[in-house]
Amino acid sequence: MQERESSADGSVLMENGILKMVINKDGTLASLHLINANREAISNGCHGNQFVMFDDVPLYWDAWDVMDYHLQTRKPVLEVVQPIxxxxxxxxxxxxxxxxxxSDKSTIKQEIVMDAMCPYIKFNTEVQWAESHKFLxxxxxxxxxxPNATYEIQFGHLQRPTHRNTSWDWARFEVWGHKWADLSEHNFGVALLNDCKYGYSVHENTMTLSLLRAPKAPDANADMGTHHFTYAIMPHAGSFQEASVIQSAYNLNFPLRSIQCSPNTIPWSAFSVSSAAIILETIKQAEDRKRALVLRLYESHGSSVTTTLCTxxxxxxxxxxxxxxxxxxxxPxxxxxxxxxxTFSPFQIVSLLLIL
Structure with a gap:
């Protein structure tokens, strides 16, 4: 793990053997380089991790609707209270x-984290939010x-266009998704991961994550206060399936927990699956049967596969x-x-009842 601060412009260089990153003094990314693939992820002349604000005044349903005309009010957040x-x-x-x-009522405090041998950069964010009809x-x-970006949904993923060639395309200016969204071309892509946000937008080559709104009806105090959330950026070689983007999104949402144990503790795992395409999503006690477990698995890559569940x-x-x-x-x-x-077909969900 290497880190070096430049005294000339206040930028910081960080490297962990997988990624090399240059962070400007205002927290934006000047560069994000995937070392083994020798590919730069940030577009020429642009900065990543750029916070932007929009006016958010729907015609009818304040807390539910987002109108396309809000995109015409884009304003970058530029005022630095404390440099990097x-x-x-x-x-x-x-x-x-x-x-x-x-604004004079709202601030963003962020910690940018690079872990050793981790394929993504984390952005731990705290927002003091006291806005009215704004969108961050x-x-x-x-x-x-x-031409298309991929978004995770429950037990699968779907694609949406990155262009606005037709009125149908324009109407999908924001797409809901779960833990990740991915934009890939042949043999290279970038994934945007998060732990609690559900609105994405990928227009041309700009990936955007919706963070906070400030509606005033039906609740005048909706979303006011302190917010904590984490998102991450993950450049990768190959497809998102080959690069384990799905597993990385799970890792972000369910981080490892450190516990004390004796040096001679033997590693133990209750379950494992032989195929990376299969996700063991749920393990629970059976509702009406003693000494029984219910497991729910699904195929996540969009492929037909046979796997072995070991326990x-x-x-x-x-x-x-x-x-x-x-x-x-x-x-049976x-x-x-x-x-x-x-045996799974693409995106198939399988539930098992295990009697112990």
Whole structure:
């Protein structure tokens, strides 16, 4: 892990063996370089992590509607309260922090985090929000060209155009999504990850994440106060499937927790799957059966695949079941000495009832 502060312009250089990044004194990214692929992610002459404000005055339903004409009111957040400074350096984690003023009532404080051998950069953000009919977003102009961007939905993903050639395309100026959105061309792309935001926009080569709104009806105090959230930027080689973007988004949302243990502790995992395309999404106790677990898995890449579910638990029986946990006596899961063999079609959801 390397970090160096430039005294000339106040910028900071950070590197972890996978990514090399230059951060301007106002917290924007001057450069984000994927080292092994020798590819720059930030578009020429532009800055990533640019906060922008919009006027947000819908015609009818304040808290529900977002009108396309708000895009004509774009205003970058430029006032620096505290320039970028190093918070921690070296070891397993390096980070820098800065503070911006949105208005006389609202501020943004952010810590930009680079972890050792981590393929993405995290932006831990705190916003003091006291606006009225405003919309806060963050932009990443990237060096990628594609007619479509990909957005995660529950148990899958979908694509939306990055152009506005037709009225239908224009109407999709913002797209809802879950933990990640990805813009990729052949053999290179950039993913935008987050832990609690659901509005994205990718127009041409600019990736935008919607952060906060300030509606005044039906609740005049909606969203006022202090907000904490994290998003991340992840340049990658190959497709988002090959680059493990989906797993990285899960890692951001469910970070590792450190616990104390003895030096001779043996690693242990209750479950594992043999294919990277299969996500073990849920493990829960059965509702109406003792000594039983319900597992829910899904195929995340959009492919047909056969995988093996391995477990260290003493499973006596395994059955396919529905969402109400009712097992189908005609569909026992195929158990072998290596585990439970499962076959998936693209985006298929499989629920299993395991009897211990």
């Amino acid at each position: 400074h190093v918070v921690s350096s070296g070891g397993l984690r390096s980070s820098v922090s800065f503070t911006l003023r949105i 977003k963050v932009e990443f102009p990237v060096r990628v060209r594609s 260290t638990l003493p499973v006596r029986e395994a059955w396919h079941c529905d969402l109400l946990e009712r097992h189908d006596p005609t569909q 899961a195929h158990m072998t000495s290596e585990g439970i063999t499962l």
